[in-house]
Amino acid sequence: MGSDVVINVSHAKKYYRTVHAVEDISLQVRSGEIYGFLGPNGSGKTTTIGMMLGLIYPTGGTIEIFGEQITPMHNAGLRRVGTLMGSPSMMMAYSARRNMQMLHRLYPEVPEQRIDQVLTMVGLSDVNNRPVKQFSTGMKQRLGLALALLGQPDLLILDEPTNGMDPVGMHEIRLLLQSLAKQGVTIFISSHLLHEMQLICNRVAIVRKGLVVAEGKVEDLLKTEHVTRIKTRDQQKAVQLLGELVESQRYLHVNGPYVDVQSVTAEKIIEHLVAHSLTPSEVFPIQNNLENVFLQFAQEAEKGAETHAVENAAVRER
Numbered sequence: 001m002g003s004d005v006v007i008n009v010s011h012a013k014k015y016y017r018t019v020h021a022v023e024d025i026s027l028q029v030r031s032g033e034i035y036g037f038l039g040p041n042g043s044g045k046t047t048t049i050g051m052m053l054g055l056i057y058p059t060g061g062t063i064e065i066f067g068e069q070i071t072p073m074h075n076a077g078l079r080r081v082g083t084l085m086g087s088p089s090m091m092m093a094y095s096a097r098r099n100m101q102m103l104h105r106l107y108p109e110v111p112e113q114r115i116d117q118v119l120t121m122v123g124l125s126d127v128n129n130r131p132v133k134q135f136s137t138g139m140k141q142r143l144g145l146a147l148a149l150l151g152q153p154d155l156l157i158l159d160e161p162t163n164g165m166d167p168v169g170m171h172e173i174r175l176l177l178q179s180l181a182k183q184g185v186t187i188f189i190s191s192h193l194l195h196e197m198q199l200i201c202n203r204v205a206i207v208r209k210g211l212v213v214a215e216g217k218v219e220d221l222l223k224t225e226h227v228t229r230i231k232t233r234d235q236q237k238a239v240q241l242l243g244e245l246v247e248s249q250r251y252l253h254v255n256g257p258y259v260d261v262q263s264v265t266a267e268k269i270i271e272h273l274v275a276h277s278l279t280p281s282e283v284f285p286i287q288n289n290l291e292n293v294f295l296q297f298a299q300e301a302e303k304g305a306e307t308h309a310v311e312n313a314a315v316r317e318r
């Protein structure tokens with residue numbers, strides 16, 4: 001393992017009786033990265049983070065943070081980690097500042113002025129004396145982030161930190177995370193908001209049903225063939241015709257009134273549709289996004305599973 005690897009998850013697995021929450025997840029996060037752990041609800045993100053934080057016993061695999069193995073019995077590697085997971089625990093009747101002061105007792109080595117510094121960083125300095133019970137969900141998330149930052153962590157592990165935030169709040173948190181990364185803090189962040197994460201992450205793992213379906217630098221994952229977005233008066237017919245053009249159905253995505261087509265030139269698309277009397281009303285190139293990447297890999301995995309099932313059935317019939 002390279003010395004700059006901060007998180008090393010190797011074949012992590014978690015089964016709850018018949019539920020395979022995490023099937024097989026491996027990933028490595030390097031120092032100074034903003035690493036996105038992305039996937040839809042129920043794909044195993046929180047369970048994986050629970051294992052990373054030594055809260056859940058893995059069924060299999062290993063997890064190392066700062067080179068130290070993490071299990072519920074061994075969590076020394078978490079000394080340099082700040083976390084935000086679910087609803088952060090805080091005293092609702094107390095102010096944000098008082099909550100920070102209480103946590104500060106656990107960090108005697110951290111100077112007291114860090115409290116103000118962190119409250120300013122998360123944009124809560126103006127309301128720091130208001131009781132937390134008056135805070136909106138987004139403000140509570142900010143305070144959760146402030147609590148996570150108090151101990152000057154080298155690594156932040158955040159589970160859906162922008163939950164309940166409006167677009168302005170999300171933007172501010174994005175800027176904050178980027179500035180922390182610039183200061184050398186490594187950030188591991190889970191989210192189902194692929195568009196949002198595309199804007200800040202250096203690398204991502206996209207998970208689905210407890211498996212990593214795509215992993216790598218965001219720019220590499222997006223660097224696929226160009227995508228053309230088209231609109232016609234008969235979407236069903238367009239999908240059928242375009243299906244004849246593309247090598248695989250995974251290159252076709254229906255997006256509201258549009259169909260996104262990958263791996264075929266706009267000229268070919270127009271020619272084919274016009275030849276079948278379906279002149280498109282709109283044709284324009286779009287920037288690929290992580291959502292398309294996810295859909296593409298998800299369809300591939302689905303197809304793989306179907307083929308597997310058909311093959312198994314064929315074997316059973318023999």
Ligand SMILES: Nc1ncnc2c1ncn2[C@@H]1O[C@H](COP(=O)(O)OP(=O)(O)OP(=O)(O)O)[C@@H](O)[C@H]1O
Nearest residue numbers: 016019020021039040041042043044045046047048
């Ligand atoms: N303690 C548990 N017992 C049984 N099943 C569980 C348990 N915890 C999670 N699961 C199941 O494991 C799967 C993965 O859940 P997990 O919460 O890790 O996903 P997630 O990607 O974080 O989703 P979300 O964003 O909705 O929290 C889900 O099907 C969930 O119902």
